[in-house]
Amino acid sequence: MPFSTIYFDLDDTLYPPDSGVWEAVGDRILDFMHNEVGIPLENIVETRMELFNKYGTTLRGLNINYGIDIHKYLAYVHDIPLAQYIQPNPGLREILLHIPAKKFIFTNADKAHARRTLAVLGLEDCFDGMVDVLDVQPYCKPDPGAFDIALKIAGELDYQHCILVDDHEQNLQVARQLGMYTIKPHSCATSTAADACIPNINDLSRILDPLLKEGGKNGNYS
Numbered sequence: 627m628p629f630s631t632i633y634f635d636l637d638d639t640l641y642p643p644d645s646g647v648w649e650a651v652g653d654r655i656l657d658f659m660h661n662e663v664g665i666p667l668e669n670i671v672e673t674r675m676e677l678f679n680k681y682g683t684t685l686r687g688l689n690i691n692y693g694i695d696i697h698k699y700l701a702y703v704h705d706i707p708l709a710q711y712i713q714p715n716p717g718l719r720e721i722l723l724h725i726p727a728k729k730f731i732f733t734n735a736d737k738a739h740a741r742r743t744l745a746v747l748g749l750e751d752c753f754d755g756m757v758d759v760l761d762v763q764p765y766c767k768p769d770p771g772a773f774d775i776a777l778k779i780a781g782e783l784d785y786q787h788c789i790l791v792d793d794h795e796q797n798l799q800v801a802r803q804l805g806m807y808t809i810k811p812h813s814c815a816t817s818t819a820a821d822a823c824i825p826n827i828n829d830l831s832r833i834l835d836p837l838l839k840e841g842g843k844n845g846n847y848s
C-alpha cells in the first residue's frame with residue numbers, strides 16, 4: 627500500500643477553527659506570559675507573536691528566551707473548559723475507524739490536551755498513537771526535525787508513504803517538501819502547500835478513499 631500512515635494535527639484540524647478553543651488557549655498563554663513569566667501587559671501580545679513566528683510555538687520561544695518549565699506551561703495554557711467549545715463528531719469517528727492505514731495525532735500541544743480533546747470529540751479510540759511536542763524536542767512543527775521523529779515513532783521509513791492533515795500552512799509546506807501528501811481542512815481558497823483541500827474535516831473520505839485505493843499523487847482533488 628503506497629500510503630501507510632496518516633498524521634493528523636489536532637487543534638483547528640479535528641474540529642472547526644472557529645470553535646473558540648484557540649482563542650481560549652491564547653488567553654491562557656497571555657495570562658501565563660504575564661502572571662508566570664512577568665512580561666509587562668503592554669508587551670505580551672507583540673512578544674507572543676514574535677516568539678510564535680520565530681520559534682514555531684510560543685512555548686519554544688518562552689523556553690529558549692525565558693527558561694520556562696515546559697510541563698507547567700502546557701498544563702496552564704490548556705486548562706480550559708473544552709466541552710464549552712467543541713462537541714462529539716460521530717461522523718468523523720466513523721470515517722477514522724474505517725481508514726485502512728495507521729493514524730497518528732501529530733500536535734504541537736501535549737498528550738494530556740490531546741487526550742482531553744479527543745475524549746470530548748468522541749475520537750479517543752480512533753488513533754494508533756500520538757506524537758506530541760514533548761516527543762519531538764527540541765523541535766516542533768514545522769521543523770523538519772519534528773517530522774523525522776514523527777516518522778520514527780510511527781515506524782515509517784519513507785515520507786512518500788505518509789499523509790499530513792493539518793490546518794497550518796507552514797506545516798503543510800514543510801511536509802510537502804519532505805515528500806508527504808498534504809491535506810488542508812476547513813479552508814480551500816488560499817493554500818499553496820496543500821495537495822488537496824476540504825471545506826470540512828468530515829469530507830476526508832472524498833480525498834482519502836481514492837488515495838488509499840489507488841495510491842496516486844497525481845489526481846486533482848482540490
Ligand SMILES: [Mg+2]
Pocket residue numbers: 635636637638639792793794
Ligand atoms: Mg492546528
